Structures are given as structure tokens and as C-alpha cells.
Amino acid sequence: MTATTETGQDEYVVDNPRLRAFIAEVTRIQQDRDDPREILAAIRPHFVDLLADKTWLPAQYQEPAADGGMGSGIGTWLLYRAGDGGLALSALVVPSGAQTPVHDHLAWGLVGLYRGTQDEDVFTRTDDGSREDEASLTIVESRALQPGDFYELLPETDIHRVRTTSPETSVSLHLLGIDNGCIWRHRFLPEEGKVLPFKSGYVNMPCDEEGDGGMGG
Secondary structure (H helix, E strand, C coil), X not given: CCCCCCCCCCEECCCCHHHHHHHHHHHHHHHXXXXXXXXXXXXXXXXXXXXXXXXXXXXXXXXXXXXXXXXXXXXXXXXXXXXXXXXXXXXXXXXXXXXXXXXCCCCXXXXXXXXXXXXXXEEEECCCCCCCCECCEEXXXXXXXXXXXXXXXXHHHCEEEEEECCCCCEEEEEEECCCHHHCCEEEEECCCCEEEEEECCCCCCCCCCCXXXXXXX
């Protein structure tokens, strides 16, 4: 049986003492706090340590996914997810020169660069959100990321795209307070003012619901 959102069964796709210790600490922090900002602040030092440790993530989860259905070889590899759907850790792999579509996350989270370099563009909506299929976006921040750099995701910083700027494939770790690969989110087409529903899916694990595919992150 594959654990997915709200099965009650935690799933360690990558299972080693280093990752289990990190997840245990994050889970404890989640249980002790309700404010997403407080949760993120408490997790930050543990996430920094995980990004710096190059021993725990197997090479197979740092590879592009030519057949992942995400385009340009981009793939999201599930590493861990909680059985209640309240936490997931995944690796986003983006080949050199490739970039993700503009997308949101619908949850608090931490994203950190594990390998390679990336540029990130952060967007904000300038419309009132009254139309499900339309949105007006503007870039509010652009930043270059090096290994070990990370940033927080909150509703006001939830929409972004990343592109790999290094000759090597980039790998970023995504820790989110939701099973982000298996929920419906939004993909934006800023030049056209369009919004499309999408479900990113995982390269290595299925979602129970139909409708996977689109992009990763």
C-alpha cells in the first residue's frame, strides 16, 4: 500500500537515521506551535543542517526525470510524507538551463538549494483574485541561489519560478506543510494573464486521485 494524503501512514521513501531525526524534530515543532511563521523559524536551523549534509540523499533522487511528464526533464522526487497529509519533503531536480513554470504551493514551507545554482523569481498578484482562470502577476523579487541558500514560503511569497543556472543539474529540497505533489494547485501564465489548475505529482510515487502532471516544485 502506498501512503498518500490522510492515510494515517507515514512513508519514508528515503529511510536513514539522518532523515528520520530531521523529520522527528520537524514533527515535534509542528505539534508545539500553530503559527506557520513560528514553525518555520524553529525549523530553520535544522533545515540548514540537512542542506549542508551531503551524505543522506541517494544519487537516484538527484537525477532528472525525462519521462516524468513535467517537461524539460524536471522532476519532483518524494522523500517523505506524513500519513495525515500535513508534511512532505521532496527533491526538485531541474536540468541545466531549464526552468519551472510559474506556480504556487498553498502551504507554508522551506525551500533550499542542495546542489547547483538557481535563479528564482518571486511573484505577487495585483488583481483581486475574483476570477479562477485569470491573474495579473508582477515580479517582486529576483535572487540568485547558491548551495545552502534557502527561503520561506508563506501566502505572500507563495508564487514563484526557478531556473537552473549551473552547468550541472540543480537539486532543491522542498519541505512543505502539505502533500504538495498530490494536491491541486495553480500554474500561472503571466504573459497571458491565465491561471491553470495542476497537480505536480511525484516521479517515484503515485497519487490516489487522477489528474497528475504539469510541473514540479
